[in-house]
Amino acid sequence: MTVEYIRYRIPGDTTAFEEAYGRAARFLALAPQCVDYELSRCTDEPDVYILRITWTSTEDHLKGFRGGDLFPGFLAEIRPWIEAIDEMRHYERTAVRGQGGSIPSMYEWAGGTEALERLTERFYQLVIADDVVGPLFAHMDAGHPKHVAMWLAEVFGGPARYTGERGGYPAMLGHHLGRGITERQRRRWVDLLVDAADEVGLPDDPEFRAAFMGYIEWGTRLALANSQPGATPPREAPVPHWGWGVAPPYNG
Numbered sequence: 001m002t003v004e005y006i007r008y009r010i011p012g013d014t015t016a017f018e019e020a021y022g023r024a025a026r027f028l029a030l031a032p033q034c035v036d037y038e039l040s041r042c043t044d045e046p047d048v049y050i051l052r053i054t055w056t057s058t059e060d061h062l063k064g065f066r067g068g069d070l071f072p073g074f075l076a077e078i079r080p081w082i083e084a085i086d087e088m089r090h091y092e093r094t095a096v097r098g099q100g101g102s103i104p105s106m107y108e109w110a111g112g113t114e115a116l117e118r119l120t121e122r123f124y125q126l127v128i129a130d131d132v133v134g135p136l137f138a139h140m141d142a143g144h145p146k147h148v149a150m151w152l153a154e155v156f157g158g159p160a161r162y163t164g165e166r167g168g169y170p171a172m173l174g175h176h177l178g179r180g181i182t183e184r185q186r187r188r189w190v191d192l193l194v195d196a197a198d199e200v201g202l203p204d205d206p207e208f209r210a211a212f213m214g215y216i217e218w219g220t221r222l223a224l225a226n227s228q229p230g231a232t233p234p235r236e237a238p239v240p241h242w243g244w245g246v247a248p249p250y251n252g
């Protein structure tokens with residue numbers, strides 16, 4: 001991924017400039033080489049603008065986009081302001097990035113470790129008593145519900161304790177390898193987790209449950225695939241970090 005920054009100092013009519021970029025943006029929206037884009041205006045010097053475009057790579061930008069069918073239309077819109085460009089360069093993202101605290105993590109929204117442990121305690125009571133999934137868990141140790149709560153906490157933005165204390169992704173993967181989980185068992189696992197979530201009062205607002213179930217669908221389908229005989233999933237990977245997706249928490 002490459003981030004291109006284009007800094008403009010617009011002499012005169014900034015309205016025409018913004019309108020032109022509004023039209024030019026449709027070519028970026030269609031370009032498969034473009035990840036996202038944003039035009040910002042300086043509040044201290046209102047004639048200064050910065051356009052940030054994230055490209056799939058510098059080469060994709062220079063060869064794919066500039067050499068492609070969309071570029072002439074894009075250029076036609078912004079050509080009058082080429083002389084007003086102060087900087088136009090590609091940058092590489094570094095590891096220093098992330099989100100601030102303006103949106104609570106799903107871990108916080110769920111009620112933290114205490115709520116996730118309540119969830120998994122109840123869940124595994126239901127699991128053990130169930131004739132479809134129960135047999136898979138006949139030999140699980142007493143700490144299992146707490147360990148799965150630790151995993152969920154880490155996934156949803158809480159402390160990284162599963163990585164620190166339980167061996168992280170490779171250990172979690174190891175627990176599923178060779179288990180031969182069936183679709184019927186996966187689906188029952190999901191259903192029982194939802195029952196437990198309702199019983200212990202996990203937040204049931206649409207935004208939380210949509211994001212929570214997104215992870216559960218993804219995770220259980222991977223667990224099933226990884227558990228099949230002969231499966232060769234990656235042995236090393238970071239613990240996934242799941243966020244709110246398209247519908248952040250609603251505080252209205």
Ligand code: HEM
Pocket residue numbers: 133136137138139140141143144147148151152166171172175176179181185186189215216218219220223224
């Ligand atoms: C999002 C989905 C899932 C998550 C987050 C998850 C999480 C975990 C974790 C963290 C462990 C290891 C616990 C420890 O360190 O002691 C584990 C073990 C295990 N999981 Fe899952 N799991 C998922 C889906 C499934 C499904 C769908 C099944 C089967 C229907 C399943 C069956 C098992 C079994 C049999 C074990 C080993 C139990 C034992 O120790 O005897 N998991 N799971």
